[in-house]
Amino acid sequence: MPPSMPSYPPLDDDEWPAAIAELRSGFAGRLNVYRVLAHRPELVRAWSDFRNHVVVETALGRQFSEVVILRTGHAMEAPYEWAHHVVRGRACGLDDARIASLRGPLDAMLPEDAVLAEAVDALLAGGTLSGRQQRDVVELVSTEGLFDLMATVAHYVFLAFIVKSFDVPIDEDIAAELQRNPPPEA
Structure with a gap:
């Protein structure tokens, strides 16, 4: 700095x-x-x-929550969040191919992950979801999940501001885990 x-x-x-x-x-x-x-x-x-x-x-459940967080962390270019949630995502059952897909195009993801990632992308790009995007998210995770998706994106955007502005170091246990088991490449 x-x-x-x-x-x-x-x-x-x-x-x-x-x-x-x-x-x-x-x-x-x-x-x-x-x-x-x-x-x-x-x-x-x-x-x-x-x-x-x-x-x-969260009404999203652990795996879908991690999908939303990982897509947000990637879009915000926040390595701290990406690193932490690769480890958390693995811990709740996301495999490396699924995690890596969250850095790429929607058509390379599982269909349910693409619904969530599209919603994250839309919120970050314009702060809104279309009617179709809202319906798709509600069909996948409920009305409660729709609101929790928005709250999750907001939470992790704020944390991205913190980690990027102040160059927050990745916590030692996470860094050690990723050294043992490197994060997947997109």
């Missing part, structure tokens, strides 16, 4: 804000992206419930 730009590295445990002390042992303390976001403790607190819904309670 150029010397004229401020640096917001991940906060160490001894720097962790007292205002969000209880969040350090949970999701916020586990990942560098949230340790960077902890420079603004009130935002981490406010973000906590939304993040829990998007990541844990």
Whole structure:
């Protein structure tokens, strides 16, 4: 980072804000992206419930959630998000060919992944889904899933802003896993 730009590295445990002390042992303390976001403790607190819904309670289900996140991370050119969600995607049963396809054209994907990826692409390009795209997503994952897809894209676009603006390092456990088992190529 150029010397004229401020640096917001991940906060160490001894720097962790007292205002969000209880969040350090949970999701916020586990990942560098949230340790960077902890420079603004009130935002981490406010973000906590939304993040829990998007990541844990989503109507998309684990695999479709990872499809949406991976497509978003790729489109946002956010290597931190791509790396983390290659590992998470594998953990929930996505194989490397399926993961790699999410970097490519819609016609090279599984049909259900293409529905979700098209929706991600449309949201990122114009902030809206056509009637057909809405119907396709609802048919695949329900009305709740449609709203959760939009929330997931919004969540990971925000995180992409953080990881790219502040050059957030990939967490050591993820880097080690990807060194052992490299990410798939598109």
